[in-house]
Amino acid sequence: MISIQNVNQLYGGTRILWDLDLEIEEGSCTCIMGRNGVGKTTLLKCLMGLLPVESGQIQMQGQPLHTRPAEYRAKAGIGYVPQGRDIFPLLTVEENLRIGLPIRKDKAKEIPEKIFELFPVLGDMMHRRGGDLSGGQQQQLAIGRALVLDPKVLILDEPNEGIQPNIVKQIGDVILKLNEEEGLTVILVEQKLGFARRVGKEFRLMEKGRIVAADRMDNLNDDLIRQYLAV
Amino acid sequence: MKRLLAICCYCLGLMLSLSATAAEKPLPSELEPLLQELTESSLSKAIPVLDALEAEGGEALQPLFSYMLEGDLYYIKSSRQVIAVSEEAGQETFIDMLSGSEIEPLSSRDIKKIRVNNRLRGHLRDAIARLQLGSESAAVRESAVRSLLSDLDENTLASIREARLNESAGNVKDVMDMALALYRLESAAEASDRIEAIAQLEGSLEGDVRNALNRIADNDPSPQVQQAAQKALVGIEQKVEFYAFIDQLFFGLSLGSVLLLAAIGLAITFGVMGVINMAHGEMIMLGAYTTYVVQLLMPNHIEYSLWVAIPAAFVVSGMAGVLLERLVIRHLHGRPLETLLATFGVSLVLQQLVRTVFSPLNRQVASPEWMSGAWEINPVLSLTLNRLYILAFALLVFFALMLLLKKSSLGLNVRAVSQNRDMAKSMGIPTGRVDALTFGLGSGIAGIAGVALSQLTNVGPNLGQSYIIDSFMVVVFGGVGNLWGTLVAAFSLGIANKFLEPVTGAVLASILVLVFIILFIQKRPKGLFPQKGRAAE
Amino acid sequence: MTAIDNARELMRPDRVWPFLVPPAAPVDVSKNVLLYVEGVSVSFDGFKALNDLNLYINDGELRCLIGANGAGKTTMMDVITGKTQCDEGSVYFGQTINLLEKSEPEIAQLGIGRKFQKPTVFEAHTVFDNLEMSLKTAKGIWQTLMARLSPTEIDHIDRVLEIIGLKEHRFMLAGALSHGQKQWLEIGMLLVAEPRLLLVDEPVAGMTAEETEKTAELLTSLAGDHTVVVVEHDMEFVRSIARTVTVLHQGSVLAEGTMEQVQNNRDVIEVYLGEEA
Amino acid sequence: ADTIKVGVLHSLSGTMAISETTLKDTVLMMIEEQNKKGGLLGKQLEPVVVDPASNWPLFAEKTRELLTQEEVDVIFGCWTSVSRKSVLPVLEELNGLMFYPVQYEGEESSKNVFYTGAAPNQQAIPAVDYLMNELEVERWVLAGTDYVYPRTTNKILEAYLKDKGVAAEDIMINYTPFGHSDWQSIVSDIKKFGGEGKKTAVVSTINGDANVPFYKELGNQGVSSEDIPVVAFSVGEEELSGIDTGPLVGHMAAWNYFQSVDTDLNSEFIQKWHAFTGDENRVTNDPMEATYIGFNMWAQAVTDAGTTDVDEVEQAMIGQEVPNLTGGTAVMNKNHHLSKPVLIGEIQDDGQFEVVWETDGVVAGDAWSDFLPGSKDLLADWTAPVKCGNYNVETKSCGGQAN
Amino acid sequence: MNWLTQLFAAGRTPGHRVLPFVTVLFLVTTLASMANLMLPESSPLHVSTYTITLLGKYLSYAMLALAVDVIWGYCGILSLGHGAFFALGGYGMGMYLMRQIGDRGVYGNPDLPDFMVFLNWDSLPWYWMGMDQFWFAMLMALAVPGLLAFVFGWLAFRSRVTGVYLSIMTQALTYALMLAFFRNEMGFGGNNGLTDFKDILGFDLQSDTTRVALFATTALMLGVVYILSHLILKSRMGKLIVAIRDGEARARFLGYRTDLYKVWLFVFSALIAAMAGALYVPQVGIINPGEFSPLNSIEVVVWVAVGGRGTLYGAVIGALLVNYAKTRFTAIMPEGWLFALGALFVLVTLYLPKGLVGLSGQLAASRERKAGKAAQQEAHS
């Protein structure tokens, strides 16, 4: 589905991603993990086209993506839930959701009901400004907003940051459901092991801008954790 | 709107009737020596000649007087023959006044204008008015009587009395009665007569009536008459004051509409997109110059040129805006303050460009006939048509824009892009196109504003400069990012200014308004209609 | 002799002149309660974010505050720190100090420090400068202008740098830190300021498990000398530090008690924890 | 030097460019023509054009540059009073020579400046006389932009009118800021003022850009020239070329020159102007004539003096005579102001003026007005023995400015 | 995003290069002054008085730019009205110089300046009192703008007016002042302003030595102000000012009364501007309300941006360079200089986001990047 080869990325003069390779299979749910500052967010941004890559290739279903702007990637079916949510603060919840409608393949005019089933709170908050919502509500809105695009691949950057436990569970359920029932490919950055274990099928461990371990989630053992996730 | 159109037609009709009555009927030949004299007499000596002409020729002279009034009366140098040269659609026709027939075109070197000055013009107008008392159109008759009000004498009175007998139209009769009463007021020997006249004149807003009453109130030998006049005056003054208030309100609204037009485009480029666009004024200027060029291209259709100029200006300024966005502003995303500098540079370049292409002189933009003049509601209240149209136009543009932003996805997209560009991209919004379109839209509207402003003020390289500060003030006062705020701000500033002006004078009024804005912003640091919520902090 | 000593004392380079230091406002905690929040209500365009909220924090306590997203936890902190005006109610710091009358800087100078939910640091400054500015010193213009870092202060900052694990990054611009690092830096800014009351909004969001543990240790160690109020959704974390837990719901207190009690409260399970937590 | 350098100090950008560029072109045209005639003293003239950009301090700086860096022999330049005031100290310090071609408020006479535009007594007073005598005007609106020229002119006029027995309530004075564009209230006030039964006229010293909206508003509110005529001192052909003059027919201006005046010299001048600018529609105006006169006088004075030395040329200038474009001759007086005829023209619908009145002979420009208390006793005379710009006839001494 | 990284890359506590700056300033001033006074005019090294005056003017502009930079570059307060303080300072000096004329005016009135005689004022308005004393006039030249800045800043910063709102308010302020000073009733000479100055402190303003002295004073004051600003910005105060720029709310929660800091800095900056104005007027010989024009203030901001905001010497360099360009262009290409100037602004903002002084940093960065690439290639091979 998505293949990233040899990607390098620099901020100013500092190299963040080093010859990074990553393969994501269709219908998989891959969890990317690593300590703070290893470059997870950077990687996702490169994938989304929000940061230019220095060198390397990104492909989606065989099509090159790295030459294309972010809006093309969104149209091609990548939905992005950024770290820190990035809600449009002065748009209402409804407007935040509507933004994605025009690029849906089915040209729907209304926000799909599904979103409100998944996150009922969004229905209640429909006409409030996105920026006024509490952190957790914003997070739900961000996921909902990405789902409006009807994506093939959903990228989530620490989706549970600041979310109340029952909703964390619910988000997990949603991701599982989307992944298992609708075949949505999911790329997930997550720090909380419990959640990662529950939702992820695959894991990738990052360190210093490289993927250092990759396997099925079942094989994530304490050794690896100690080596790459412990402080 | 309908009402306006009706008034327009009425005015047009008036104009036409003035020139159309100048039919080419031959003049009695005994006038020839007098005409001859007209060509010879100097400006100061012409009045007796005109009086003699009027006395002898009567109504037949109306066309001659009209031509003379318009400055279209000439004589052939060699023969001293009096001719009229009228121009229509670039076509000159030469008419011999005596015979009333058209003659061969002559070169401008062979003929000489019969000069008129202000004094003669006044005289001619009175004469024409007297002659027009018998006109077929009631409107013409009415205005004829009105224009005679200011100097009534026994002679004129006689003609009015005569005309009154076979007058059928009610409103003309009223005016005639007023004229008669007015005359009676000042010339009747009996105090009771004068009081009666006062009663008749009560409530009239006509300036001449008021002046006469004022004179009577001060100087009449009879105290009763004086009192009556004073009482009548009080009533009149009250009315006048009321209308003066309306007048001022209109002035305020109209100034507001100008501010609104100038600011609306900025409300988009600056308010919504966040680009501090110092070249906004120059976009207005481009629109005004487009109007000028359009008029150059269609010299014979000035009446319609504005309808062409509006879309043309929108396109020209809009394209300029798109170019500016693509070439410069695109590279400055996330650096709003830098846009100030770059656009400031652009504004310098555009100004100089216009100076080089069109010369630094102001260009002449004609007002179409239907935009000139005023809608006379009564003698003390008349609303100038161009302002009225511009007011309507400003509102139209405003609501059209609102509709566009509400109904199309553009509105939503722009706001999304301006709030979080990266995220907007990730949602599949073609940010580049949205930026260009929005900036184009804002600039295009500025262009339209230029068309309107060309009807009010100079079309020159500095046009934009004079509006840029006001525009920013309006947008900020209203609250950045809120179009309604812009609307309210523009009108309130306009009205405040116009109500202050009579009290303080124009300069102090502007200063006070500025100080008021400064103080107001202390109270409401985000303008009249601030963006609310957590994110706005 | 004493005059010279006095003069010497006066000229000590590591100190501001004593008369320039504002007298430390004594917080009256005779009733052993540091913070009173009583009957506080806040609404935004008709939406009630806080609804007659009552909360008492004891001196030296470590209090965990949980509650559904949008329950009003952050808003409560906003009210305490003076960022948001409340519609009614009263907020007292100790017995005597009415916080509602004070401005944000005044409240901060009273010794109430805060970590925001979304990490906010001075991005154009280095990590070190960020900490320096947070030092507990006089905050007047003149003092700031004349301020010099004393060796003790430098040591203090170094210690904190060690704790927050940004020692290597001390001269890095804060804007270049990753999300988690910014979280740490902001905690560090709290630490150097040595406030009486710490309001910590979601400190472990985006931290790894181990870091979370470390944070837990840190906060526990702070309690006692300081009073700490922590908002967090990470139940594991809460469990590891919690003594008393308060649950907010729709702007008022839903439940309060030990972790045990709260965890088994039906209402809390329903609106917040979910079945299996 | 093998050329005679002529400095041209007119704004080519900024707000004043609109008026001043024309004068720059005029000077260039005059120089070109003079060169065709073989230059002066056997040398070619070389123009040095700079742009003071409508920025007053820059005027001073550019003058210094012209005089010390470029070492020009004469400067033609300035339009606004403030630019002249800014330049003046530099001229006096470096002993330069400047020709100032615009009508102005008077109250000045410098050894280093020749004023070829009209002084107030060459424009305002004759115009008011005309209105009073010919049009029987009884009420007066003195409307002006708030700066020194209108202030002084109006002050002079007010004193003059009161002298003539006009009551104070029959004079309305109104000032507006530069570039004022919203004239609704003021025009409506004028209309009211004029509607009270007495013949009313507006004497306008409104400057520059503000005129267009003013006249437009007059037209639209239906104030015709027969009801309330406006006589303007700052509106010439150039300004009119930017207005649709249809509704303005009959309003007046007072100048020393109109393009429409039918003399051979004038047609020749207009022809040359058109040829020089390559534009058949470019109009000519009064400051251009003033430039023309000034330039020719200077050329004659240089020839007479046989040198471009400022002191000698200055003395040679006095008494120079040059034919006016409107007939007759202009004479440079001892006070560095000209004697010229005054014309009053009515606006025609083709944007030209029709002369309706002119003074019998020439009027000598007055440096110090007779109607201002402070300057009644002052007199400028740059010939021996007085040799100063502000000689007080009472105290028989020169003011502080003496040099 | 990119600019942020660039900012960070070059950032850190800004090096103000005090020593080199002051040395260069000192050297240029002394050399130019000596070359003007000591060398004969024929000498090729002679510096003309014209140049000296020009330099003096540039330096006072540089001071103004410095004032704007302190507040904009460091504290993020974009003032579009600093020209107002500059002009007020200028008027203070102008009033003094006007009084110095005494009875040497054209009307020879010993008390009233010419324009007052001219408009029939019969006595000196109260606010002109005492302006014939140099010390008092200078005090006023600083105090009035300082007070204005204080009142304005106090009102604005306390009610947390920020961003463009503040910018537009400053613009409104200077615009209102411009209109007010244009009024002849104000008693400041209306449009013509104050001019025709004769001498300062008894020295003839036209003489070369006075001009050189004025130039040198300006240079000296610029140096002093520069060092002072440097010291302030280097202190913790300076850090805090930048912190307020980036996160005012955070600074407030740290216990800093940010509004006071802003007011303080605003006043400081206004005083620099006023001083610049007071030095400017005797050198150019005129002050009129045009100096209040909002466009002038915007231009100052442009100088700073061109030079490079956020570095003190950047502001100075920007002011010098743009004004030099203006002087040159208006002489060489009078018809087209606005094209050149406009283009300069656009190009600098587009390609030199950190201004001209950022150029070196930018070059270094690109060199680094190239080096990085090379290293990478090596690693590959």
Ligand SMILES: Nc1ncnc2c1ncn2[C@@H]1O[C@H](COP(=O)(O)OP(=O)(O)OP(=O)(O)O)[C@@H](O)[C@H]1O
């Ligand atoms: N704008 C920036 N400029 C310079 N460096 C940056 C920038 N953003 C991030 N970095 C650096 O890039 C590195 C990787 O950052 P990134 O945000 O990708 O980390 P992360 O793995 O997502 O960490 P976290 O778990 O804390 O979110 C960090 O060390 C950070 O210092």
Ligand SMILES: Nc1ncnc2c1ncn2[C@@H]1O[C@H](COP(=O)(O)OP(=O)(O)OP(=O)(O)O)[C@@H](O)[C@H]1O
């Ligand atoms: N400035 C504001 N304007 C409008 N509504 C607001 C504002 N601030 C907060 N709210 C509303 O108040 C409610 C409480 O918000 P708050 O941020 O306090 O929740 P929280 O308990 O911190 O939630 P979370 O755990 O998700 O951070 C939310 O529903 C939010 O939408």
Ligand SMILES: [Mg+2]
């Ligand atoms: Mg991250």
Ligand SMILES: [Mg+2]
């Ligand atoms: Mg919260």
